[in-house]
Amino acid sequence: MTGETPRREAAEQLALTLVGAGMQRMAARTIAAFLFTEQESLTAGDLADELGVSAGSVSGAVKMVAQMGLIERIYVAGSRREHFRMRDNAWTTLYSRQHSVVDDVLNAVQKGVEAVEPGLAHERLTYMRDFYAFLLNEAPMLVERFEQQRRGGSRP
Amino acid sequence: MTGETPRREAAEQLALTLVGAGMQRMAARTIAAFLFTEQESLTAGDLADELGVSAGSVSGAVKMVAQMGLIERIYVAGSRREHFRMRDNAWTTLYSRQHSVVDDVLNAVQKGVEAVEPGLAHERLTYMRDFYAFLLNEAPMLVERFEQQRRGGSRP
DNA sequence: TCCTGTCTTCAGAAATTTCTGAACGTTCGC
DNA sequence: GCGAACGTTCAGAAATTTCTGAAGACAGGA
Structure with a gap:
């Protein structure tokens, strides 16, 4: 676990900085989650777990971040859930x-x-x-x- | 008076757009006032009149806009009030x-x-x-x- | 020193934003 | 079709931001 704490802290710190730059809190935390995960993609459920917020919040935040053009929905075979990942550009x-x-x-x-x-x-x-x-x-x-x-x- | 209405409307519209760009309402209206006046400088009292807000609001807004580097205080001989004008750059x-x-x-x-x-x-x-x-x-x-x-x- | 006009500060009111959670859709496997 | 798993929406609660107005500080003139 000693390897995970700095990562979490850095993610939370980056989110706060983005809020300072004018971004909405939940959107900022969502972006940070996408940046810091080692997974290729995340689902809404993953995000709710990771950020400790309600499904409703995640839904709104994901919509926002997607509209900003930062993440995109991808199709993952064998999964019924919606997967999102950071866009290349x-x-x-x-x-x-x-x-x-x-x-x-x-x-x-x-x-x-x-x-x-x-x-x-x-x-x-x-x-x-x-x-x-x-x-x-x-x-x-x-x-x-x-x-x-x-x-x-x-x-x- | 037919010449003043479009000016006011344009000023208010620009202020709203700046708010949309992330600026605070009062700061945006203050900047618009400085942009659209034909005077060289404005005092806090001028701004309160022009914007129809309290002296307290003006004080806060002027402080903000000055910190952004948009206006500066100038000395006007014979006037005890503080005059501000837009900075050149x-x-x-x-x-x-x-x-x-x-x-x-x-x-x-x-x-x-x-x-x-x-x-x-x-x-x-x-x-x-x-x-x-x-x-x-x-x-x-x-x-x-x-x-x-x-x-x-x-x-x- | 006292008075007057001007500006600032700050506690609280008002407005706005943000988050939640429950109800409602949708989709897919069976 | 039916049921289960997911996702979305939206009304209202909670938190935050923004504005006001009254009190106080400060500077200059008499």
Whole structure:
């Protein structure tokens, strides 16, 4: 058992950090469970056991985490239960989806730019719009560069 | 007055969008007020009037928004009240600070990597760590590139 | 020093979010 | 079909967050 305690602690700590980053508690704990398990996939029942929460909570959390694009349902022969596993490109997917909120902000700011006459407000809003537009434009390239670097390995 | 309504609506809409992006309601409304005003600076009293909330709420919100690095206190001769205005590099500052939560996540994941033996969990954690490390490394370059592009203006 | 205007703090009210557990569907083997 | 195993939904309980308003702190002028 001496090997299990640090793992649990690290999982719980990571979950807490993700909560600090704005994620919901149950979703964060669920992600941590998927990260730290040695199994290929987990079922809702596994999660309820591991996290010590009700089936209802697990259902909601799994739905959320799946919508984030972090896990996917897989078919396991001979099992009637639903199995989930982390997606291969989980983190890049999450990053890309988070940029849809950037897109929302961008649209709202653009409306603002159009709603005001030239002046101080117009300048501030234009500056904000330009930055968010830049971010939105650069995000896909960033992900692309990461994947290239990863494929390329440690060589130049 | 026909010119003011679209402005107010756009401001309120932007505040709501920022809330959707994870910002606190009052902080978001405060930022919107600073973006949309034609004045150079605003006082706590201005904000209370504009937003229709108590002085206590304004005090808390201003403190938050200042900590985010979006506004700063300025000295205005002949006025005993505290004046605040948006900082020039507000959005790049906000972006950079948000990456301190990325740093927190990175540290927690690194602990996880160290806590587990080689295996599936180790692989997943390593992958996550690499992505977050990449993000953290790239963020300053991204901001730098935006500022360069902005200084360059529309000319080549 | 005292007074006035301004800002901050904080306990509690109000609103919102989060979790549970029981009831209800669904699917599969028999 | 029928029964058993799983999963989902949703109303309400519990916890947390957010806002207010009253009390107090502080600075500057008289």
